[in-house]
Amino acid sequence: MKKHVFIIGSRGLPAKYGGFETFVEELVKHQSNKNIKYHVACQSENSDKGRPGEHFDYLGADCFVIKVPNIGPARVIAYDMLAINIALKFCKEEQIEEPIFYILGNTIGGFIGHFVKKIHKINGKVFVNPDGLEWKRTKWPMPVRSYLKYAEKKMVKKSDLIISDNSGIKDYLTAEYGKINSEIIAYGTEKISSDLTESKTLVKYKVSDYYLIVGRFVPENNYETLIKAFMESATERDLVIITNHEGNAYFEELRKKTQFDKDLRIKFVGTVYDQNELRYIREQAFAYLHGHEVGGTNPGLLEAMWSTQVNVVLGVNFNRMTAGDSVIYFDKENLLTVLTSVEVLSEDERFVLQKKAKKIINEKYTWEHVCNQYEELFLPNEN
Template structure:
């Protein structure tokens, strides 16, 4: 039985973000295919009593520093040391910040498959020192990883050009849900939705500035938070407190509620600008949400020729949202197009199969 250690997520099962969603899908898939799976995690970030937890997957909690700038590095270090001690056949490593520890794994004969994620050093939320850490981690990853995974073709091209390395394109997937109930207090295609971590590169400030104009005609539902408090959380709270048409739900870990919100939304605004294939965008498409996306190479790659795009400007966002909401037939067309594209290009079964194939090749080396 081949063994794999997963390093760089918050654990299994966890509902924090895209990495965690991918591992919730991949870990049971690997177990089904005869793998001994261990997922490293952080204290308090996993639901060990989750009824959907696969008992064949081992969750191992290690120590680290819980802070915005040090959590990834510290938990990655402790996880990598533990994995090096146990010597699995292969390690699946998420995020180039953990690239610093790949020489340790290699010294113990553990090959590594690294999902490089997006271009973290371009994210506005990081200061100069953190950006340098991510860029250096990327250099370590390019040198020491046994294999690389790129979740977008544009990310793959960047690594080819700037680091001179090849890898495999494996995007994120989306679940096509059954027809779900409309969330309480809302109507089908009658509200505008944003689901995002509250950071500037997700166009959250611009969307918040557009909210009053949108909320004058349609309800607005805001899902997300900064995770550590701050100005954008305060702005969301103020918008909800001063406008009865605005609801701020904070971070939502209930997959059923999120799927229902996407499925019945009139417009889902996706403002992410840095990164590759965004898990929230793919899942929104799979749920059949009509999407208005910030105009980036990554969002165009995912949505394709039928996508609707807008620049990161409050007036442009408000105008585009209102135009889309006023045309029910166009919303229905967009919903069907997005769902069809998700089924064709972003099915979890295909994605998990690609990961399993790559891991098995490295484990056999």
Template sequence: MTLRIGILGTRGIPNHYGGFEQFAEYLSTGLVAKGHEVFVYNSHNHPYNSSTWNDVQLIHCYDPEYQLGSFGQFIYDFNCIIDARRRNFDVILMLGFTSSSAWGWFYPQQSTLIFNMDGLEWKRTKYSKPVQKFLMLAEKLAVRFSHYHIADSIVIQSYLKSKYAISSEHIPYGAEILDNEDESLLQEYGVKKHGYYILMARMAAENNIEMILDGFHASNSTKQFLVIGSVDNKLGRQLVQKFKHDKRIVFTGGIYNHPQKIHTLKYYSNLYFHGHSVGGTNPSLLEAMASRALVAAHENAFNRSVLQDDAFYFSSPYEVKGLIENISRGEEQSCMIDRNLQKIKEQFNWETVIKKYEDFLQRCVVEKMSRSLKEKPTM
């Protein structure tokens, strides 16, 4: 069955932001390659302003976020939803719900509405208590107004079942396996093969960057620690100030649109630290696994569900210090890397993910059509 699909909830493609935008890029092009007609909604501020990209049709909607801040996201989502009402989509796939479910009364009910429920947004410490309460409400509204649900993590799937007594389809994200590492790229950062540690994340409290750096700072390591991510926010500036006298810690800033450089830095690192503690299956973790990095991850159910026993875990600066001072690379560590790579090949590759989405979307449309026919009054 060929579908007409609208994808909402991102700033748009091609990806210039990460997260859901990267996912929308892979998914939309993958579904188009399978013969479906796919539309992705783009902010009018998106740097790419053409009407198509790799045979994906783009719909540009007015987005006042640059003027209004976060409230502008609500206006942008509303504009996208109103436009979608006249497009006669078979499926509307909503990526996340933070600023869209408030408009649930306007969703086009003739389409099959499917939500990717994202992570537990209301747990993110960057939000104030009132905002966290709103996000809990937004989550409830997303459940109420959508027809079907997707969970990218089995932890999220279990949460939805427990909290709302709803079933959801578990479909994780994917990662691309790269083989183009270039050791000469390390020279830019003054590091050598297996001679440095690395983390790559947004400067957010729930990513536990300060915990990781506290542990490293207290260690006796002579290696460098590369912190990759923009520090242009309150926490980022605080961390730069706090560790400015530790010359081993290098804040590189963000590295954007250089997949070979990012892959190389992960591949040659001695240990890749993943501190994320909120959300579902994190794309950056999958990418580290695909880059054959040896992973040390924050101890939580989300990370455990992906890595299982093929990582080192920490939950305090003391444990980070212990990992840095005691882990050496050997056969056991190589086996952990190989098993994580096998997970990418078998569970988290884009071909499998896109096929699961296609099957689920088609199944939902058929089921909703069948239910509508049964509910239609007979003459």
């Protein structure tokens, strides 16, 4: 009998964003057990393959398209609600037994009890991936952060299984809410090298020897800490920052605090959408700086571990659980000292770090490995 898995909470397929969308795409792309049928909710504005109310096939997955009302911040909650109700109706029409509803994120958590009852009535199960402590993100105003924290609590208490992408997330949830039914399945990454011989972005900014930062332009990624320490360092290398800073109020706030515009080594180059070029930039970097403080297994850190020889990483629990001893850790007070030590690493020391990082990726973070773990979870007796 087929096991039907309804995936709720991503924007849908084909993937046009990172994070959950990439995960869902890789999950269906690497499917090996044909006794699993994936059904994926898709927002209508992110899908050019079907209109609202329609279904379409994508890499073997059944994708159903939802038009979500434009009601401001509550829109993401409405999307999850609509998706669950449509999926429940589909289960009834198709006489689907014992489905799994895999909900990505905690957004709907404040209302989850009602939907869990409906899903349990058809002998279904509710699995939840809580993502990376969304309520801590400073981009949200305090009322939204308060709701997200409440939603997290309800999701943990009401769901049948929590799937954490990092043992640090599971440790946090256990400490916060007591014993929980939980599995750890990491995020994955591609093992791909660039085939380029130059980067148009690096050529444009006249950069050849550089440290690198890649990530969303938000305070919890610690741009202030990274930039201040770099400015205090004596390195003659540049700092290339790939981020969505244009039109962001945080950019002006950061400029006032650090006066980075007076340091000619610092290059904000905007976003780089070409993944082949981004890999080349990672591969050519002297070192990658990772200041992400909120989250689980961060995709950018995995990509850096595969592509960049030396990675200098904020030593919070989530990052340590991901990278082990394959990177150089710093805390907010000692980054300048760490950067000084990175400058004098030998080629052998750099090679050893890269070898360790690639070994960890091969053992734990390939999409094939991640997707096999999910299939074993969804159909434990058939793998």
